[in-house]
Amino acid sequence: MIRIKLKIKFIPYEKTCNDNFKDLLKDLQKDTIILIDAKLKPEQEAELIKKTMEKVSEKFSGIELSSIDISPEKDSTLFEKLRGFVFQLTTGKRRGMTVIGPAHIITKIEKNPEELMLYV
Amino acid sequence: MLSSISGIHRHIRNTFNALLSKIFKKKPDMKLGLYGPVNAGKTTLANRICLDWLGEELGKASVIPHETREIQIKEKVTMNHNGKSLNFNLVDTPGIATKIDFEDFLKYGMKKKESKQRAKEATKGVIESIKWLDKMDLVLVVIDSTQDPINQVNITLLGNLDARKTPVIIVGNKIDLKKSNLKRVREAFPQYEVIGISAKNDKNMKELYAQLFKKL
Numbered sequence: 001m002i003r004i005k006l007k008i009k010f011i012p013y014e015k016t017c018n019d020n021f022k023d024l025l026k027d028l029q030k031d032t033i034i035l036i037d038a039k040l041k042p043e044q045e046a047e048l049i050k051k052t053m054e055k056v057s058e059k060f061s062g063i064e065l066s067s068i069d070i071s072p073e074k075d076s077t078l079f080e081k082l083r084g085f086v087f088q089l090t091t092g093k094r095r096g097m098t099v100i101g102p103a104h105i106i107t108k109i110e111k112n113p114e115e116l117m118l119y120v
Numbered sequence: 121m122l123s124s125i126s127g128i129h130r131h132i133r134n135t136f137n138a139l140l141s142k143i144f145k146k147k148p149d150m151k152l153g154l155y156g157p158v159n160a161g162k163t164t165l166a167n168r169i170c171l172d173w174l175g176e177e178l179g180k181a182s183v184i185p186h187e188t189r190e191i192q193i194k195e196k197v198t199m200n201h202n203g204k205s206l207n208f209n210l211v212d213t214p215g216i217a218t219k220i221d222f223e224d225f226l227k228y229g230m231k232k233k234e235s236k237q238r239a240k241e242a243t244k245g246v247i248e249s250i251k252w253l254d255k256m257d258l259v260l261v262v263i264d265s266t267q268d269p270i271n272q273v274n275i276t277l278l279g280n281l282d283a284r285k286t287p288v289i290i291v292g293n294k295i296d297l298k299k300s301n302l303k304r305v306r307e308a309f310p311q312y313e314v315i316g317i318s319a320k321n322d323k324n325m326k327e328l329y330a331q332l333f334k335k336l
Contacts, residue, residue: 046280049218
């Protein structure tokens with residue numbers, strides 16, 4: 001039987017708001033999987049990819065990244081849409097979740113609209 | 121108070137002017153960017169466009185990932201369609217990736233030193249590609265239609281172009297291959313125009329050119 005030790009760290013979205021992914025990348029380089037309680041903005045994802053590329057080395061090949069967006073769908077009720085809008089307006093967060101893992105640990109992330117499947 | 125109103129007025133005017141210049145394509149150095157994941161066929165498409173309209177290729181395409189590691193530009197490409205012409209600079213970008221492992225290159229028979237160098241250059245290429253997103257006037261997002269289109273690179277790329285209000289056409293490449301599934305690409309991104317082509321075998325290029333004229 002093969003035992004794999006996994007470290008998972010939960011990070012509030014607010015910690016990513018200044019687009020400084022320095023601490024986050026330090027954790028990723030130390031074999032930690034990161035969970036963020038919101039969906040990153042596309043610009044933040046691009047910035048994270050850029051910062052990741054700066055850190056790629058023989059020991060750290062990069063990241064696997066994926067997120068779920070649970071913003072109201074087009075056919076949602078007016079109340080659901082309003083609730084989503086108010087949530088984003090008051091918290092600045094995009095409702096959802098982001099998973100980031102070191103590429104040498106997470107080989108693949110499979111995504112369907114409602115769930116993420118991590119393969120280690 | 122007056123200066124704040126004047127600032128808002130200036131902001132509205134600039135936004136409106138930028139929108140007008142995008143719609144009426146007044147920009148003299150319009151940039152058409154080719155973006156997408158690694159090995160989707162961006163350089164093969166760039167070569168096809170350059171061959172069709174300039175009679176010469178732009179760069180070397182290869183099955184080894186990250187063959188294009190620097191931004192390549194072909195200036196002053198002129199396309200003609202139904203009596204109209206379109207002038208632009210064609211920008212071929214390195215494939216975007218979230219991970220680059222030098223050991224992947226060893227599988228293609230490369231030496232360790234060469235692989236490490238290629239990986240190092242590839243990371244810089246990804247950074248450059250992302251930096252250049254701001255400069256594009258229209259982007260062809262090139263997707264390998266034999267692969268699952270819902271991957272993070274495509275999602276991040278399209279999200280960033282959408283945030284920048286850059287017009288996009290999705291190009292489902294490699295439709296000549298048996299595994300090609302253009303329907304899957306269309307279903308993954310229903311809000312975008314998707315054109316299926318084979319850049320390598322010169323299939324459906326006329327439809328892509330017609331779409332470019334429509335978009336601009």
